[in-house]
Amino acid sequence: MLDGEVANRWGSDPQFPDLLGRWSWFREAMPPILQVSAVAAGADHPVSIDIDALGRSFWAWAAALDRDRGFAHLDPVDFAHFQSGQLLYQLIVHRPIALPAAERSRELFVLTRAALTVLVAWRISIGAPMPELQVHDEHSSPWPSYLENTAEDASAAVSFLDLFTGLEPVWQAPLFIDQRPAVRRALAQRIRAHAPGAVHDDLSTSDG
Secondary structure, eight states, X not given: OOOHHHHHHHHTSTTHHHHHTOHHHHHHHHHHHHHHHHHHTTOSSXXXXXXXXXXXXXXXXXXXXXXXXXXTTXXXXXXXXXXXXXXXXXXXXXXXXXXXXXXXXXXXHHHHHHHHHHHHHHHHHTTOOOOOOSOOSTXXXXXXXXXXXXXXXXXXXXXXHHHHTTSOOOOSSTTOGGGSHHHHHHHHHHHHHTSHHHHHHHHHHHHO
């Protein structure tokens, strides 16, 4: 459900997360992965990429990336998952490839495969291990629910990408990073660490 060769090539660059926020890189890198993913989905004819729609996907996603970048240090892996889900959401909304309605499952497969490739490359670039994917193709058990829910509300893609990669999904308000369990845990831990008694406890422990 991902392009491992591309993920490894992209992820070999430790600056990969920064490259993602550059339209020049995105414009060059994303059309090929979308076209290869279409072939993997069984497309029997070349799939054209709507560059204007790809641009709308990118700029909407880049705005969200800039808005939430301050949360990245709390849990870099979770941040990569969240932002990859945000990317998938924008791709579904703006449809840089547009297949007939009868082929929506195939279109969703193409976009999801591209987003998963980005996620795995991102994890590689920050030294995180490969996630255990819970979905492999359109015959995987969560797929019908994914297809139905994203047709009703594309933001559900963020939740399903977490589900597909072994994270706890956020079904309510999935587009808000502060609702994510990992972020809430990290923020709660920082609050406890900065509580007045925390310093005293740490000093007591260090003194034996």
